[in-house]
Amino acid sequence: MTEHDRIPVTVVGLGSMGSALAEAFIGAGHPTTVWNRTPSKGAPLVAKGAVQPPALDAAIAASPLVIACLTTYESTIEALEPAAGALEGRALVTLNSGSPAGAREMAAWALAHGARHLDGAIKNVPSAVGAEDTLLYYGGDGGVFDEFAPTLRVMGGDTVYLGPDPDLAALYEMAVGGTLLPALVGFFQGAAALQARGLTAASMVRFSVKWFEMINSVLPVFAEEIDRGDYSAPGSSVNLFLAGAAHDEELGREADLDMEWHKPFHELLRRAVDAGYGDHSVSALTEVLKKNSPASARSIQAVR
Template identity: 60%
Template sequence: MNTPAHDLPPVTVIGLGAMGTALAAAFIAAGHPTTVWNRSAAKAAPLVTKGARHAATIEEAVAAGPLVITCLTTYDATREVLQPAATAAALAGRTLVTLNTGTPEGARQLAGWAKAQGARFLGGAIKNVPPAVGKPDTLLYYGGDKAVFDTYEATLRVLGGDTVHLGDEPDLAALYEQAVGGLLLPALLGFFQGAALVTARGRKAATLVRYTTKWLEMIASELPAMADEIDNGDYTRPRATVGIFHQGIANELELEREADIDFSWHLPMHALLEQAIADGHRDHSITALVETLRSPKRRPAGEVNG
């Protein structure tokens, strides 16, 4: 049974970049009384036409409802923006949900600051792009007091159907954001490198998409087995060894010369493979690189042994 609009909790969204605007629009569409605030007031105008209320000050925005969602660049930026509201004691009794990037330490610090202001805290992360906000398969995860999450789970689920509570520690979303997000740039660089190779031959980058997608699906299918090896610490039954990947370095260097394309972003990976060999992992599964990553030798970036 649908909740009547007048029973839906009011929501405040602070920060109206592309993502913050999408968040506010989703709440408006779902019928939540929505207050918005942004340093540049002009960004609020399109949302006001959809039914949002524009708060003139940050104190007014925070006081407008029990749930305050911030979508700013960093934890430091969030605290800076909210400081006037904290000084006015407007945060007391509110629930603060942050949806920004940053380190686990930053999340812990902001959670402590929010507690000192009398506010409850959930640290969150959105694992998708603004147009995906509100869709059934859009993933958002949160760390913090489970009771707080339970109170607002239905409201938060407006932003994405795949809404997950990771645990009571307030920094878990930041931890997983960094752990999962580390895959993005290397994966994109791999695609961009491939695009540079095929476009240099007069072919379209679009011709890569089908094959790259299949390759990524294969990698995804291997992740459960790889995670099991890492969790068990058993690298002795490899599908592919560290040594096999190490042997591929020569092919990469030859291709770099042949295609006249910059492969230097591979050098830290080459160094990691060299160190894993030195650590005795040549015949172990490639997942044994986790052990080398856990014990960095602090060599300069890009340096390769030998």
């Protein structure tokens, strides 16, 4: 990247992720302006070369590219509203949590104030910002992505443009993120079960990693089954997963664990069986999750 290519960037929101983003831009040689409601959060970045104006409108005016990294779309609008006039003609990239509906509202707000809007999601932790394999994906104004792509890649080398719909990043974020909490709770349950036997949670990490690698290997197979709508050649059937429900209950009794969180999953498996998917691939649960699908209707009717 040449001196000419080092586009000025403003980062609004200096939590752990926002601070990591700003630090990456500073490290890459971009003139970096920062702003946070609590100015003291910007002090370490100023010490590294960032500029921190006292007023938000001045911070926005300092750069053609504004990165807003706050908690939600609502908090982003609330923070930017007092300086909304300064956004006109600038590229606004939002990196926060929220629903697709929230992303659409964010885009409409930005456009109403004359900003060119691109919404994104960071699929990693703050310490991974700037790494070649750190994934960020974006939806919205393709012109913004094309113009600032080299600058956006400072935040992560695996940078993807999903398309012009402003809610695509939020949609993928929620679609992908749905696996996180169940997977973590499963790990926490395993840790509790081991501790009940006087063993450490650390002793299972290597085995859990292998298990996640196995899951990773079968995701393309499941995705193909779902996209074809053909679940008739299972590697693992719904019935096989349902048979394991009794084992979950046994483990709970033996290790004195609260297993209530399993019940919705077991109920989903039973509904899939009622819909005729017992001997089909477990990926057929996708059809039961669709409220208006024939399979979901059959399973609900069977429960009634």
